[in-house]
Amino acid sequence: MKKIGFVGLGNMGAGMAMNLQKSGFQVLAYDLDKDKIKELEKEGIQDCESIKEVTEQVDDAVITMVRNQAQTEDVIFGDNAITSADNHNVTVVVMSTLNPTIMEDLEKKVSAYDLNLLDAPVSGSLSGAEKGSLAIFSSGAQEIKEQLKPYFEAMGSHIFDLGDKIGAGQAAKLANNLLLGINMVGISEAVKFGNSYGLDEEDVLDIVEVSTGNSWAANNWGEIKEYKNNGTLDAIYKDLTSVIAESTKNKTFVPVSGLVLNVLHNSMDSEDNSNK
Numbered sequence: 001m002k003k004i005g006f007v008g009l010g011n012m013g014a015g016m017a018m019n020l021q022k023s024g025f026q027v028l029a030y031d032l033d034k035d036k037i038k039e040l041e042k043e044g045i046q047d048c049e050s051i052k053e054v055t056e057q058v059d060d061a062v063i064t065m066v067r068n069q070a071q072t073e074d075v076i077f078g079d080n081a082i083t084s085a086d087n088h089n090v091t092v093v094v095m096s097t098l099n100p101t102i103m104e105d106l107e108k109k110v111s112a113y114d115l116n117l118l119d120a121p122v123s124g125s126l127s128g129a130e131k132g133s134l135a136i137f138s139s140g141a142q143e144i145k146e147q148l149k150p151y152f153e154a155m156g157s158h159i160f161d162l163g164d165k166i167g168a169g170q171a172a173k174l175a176n177n178l179l180l181g182i183n184m185v186g187i188s189e190a191v192k193f194g195n196s197y198g199l200d201e202e203d204v205l206d207i208v209e210v211s212t213g214n215s216w217a218a219n220n221w222g223e224i225k226e227y228k229n230n231g232t233l234d235a236i237y238k239d240l241t242s243v244i245a246e247s248t249k250n251k252t253f254v255p256v257s258g259l260v261l262n263v264l265h266n267s268m269d270s271e272d273n274s275n276k
Contacts, residue, residue, distance in 0.1 A: 005054040005062030013065035015129030023154035055085035063093045091116040099242035100167030107166045119169035133157040139168035177239040183217035
């Protein structure tokens with residue numbers, strides 16, 4: 001049984017790790033939430049005391065699925081982290097959503113430790129993580145992508161090979177989440193407009209579902225309405241901020257991105273004020 005490392009067992013990570021375990025791989029896991037680990041141990045996932053311990057036991061890869069750049073760098077370069085382990089045949093698989101610039105910087109830093117890096121963010125929400133139906137956007141060395149493909153197939157049903165350049169996977173994920181943000185704002189305004197003429201939200205959504213305005217956001221509006229600050233809404237806001245920063249760097253004109261970011265910002269402020 002091949003051993004695969006997994007760091008970050010939040011809502012998405014837990015489902016992904018479980019599907020790896022169910023597919024016949026031995027998952028060696030680390031998370032600060034030990035209660036979460038205890039739940040997953042019942043399914044065969046093995047708890048490790050440190051990321052270093054995870055890394056020293058795996059056959060070929062450690063997956064990181066944490067929230068942001070700081071956490072990702074801590075997993076790779078921190079105390080008792082991946083780079084502190086005596087195992088240099090390991091690929092660090094970043095499945096978190098960061099941005100292309102961050103991934104390019106990580107590639108340079110990781111190469112100094114004779115480790116490999118693969119860029120492989122995911123899309124498909126919590127339901128996709130639990131069902132093993134995620135879309136995975138992979139970029140990096142072709143040989144490594146082929147080697148790790150069985151892991152990806154255990155977690156996703158749509159595996160995209162986006163070439164050798166680290167950061168391309170992140171660019172694809174950000175492009176997708178830009179469109180998600182646009183659709184979220186669009187559905188919200190469509191429902192509001194319909195309401196002003198006495199149309200119920202359910203009627204508007206039923207019409208959109210069979211018409212040209214349909215989208216994943218429309219079909220999953222019930223789930224999206226539950227997005228909260230300090231959770232998925234924060235993640236989307238972070239991603240749109242990255243889109244604008246990367247577009248500024250590349251001199252790419254994306255005016256709608258800024259508008260959607262402002263709408264989300266105001267929405268998040270309203271939620272914060274209502275909770276005070």
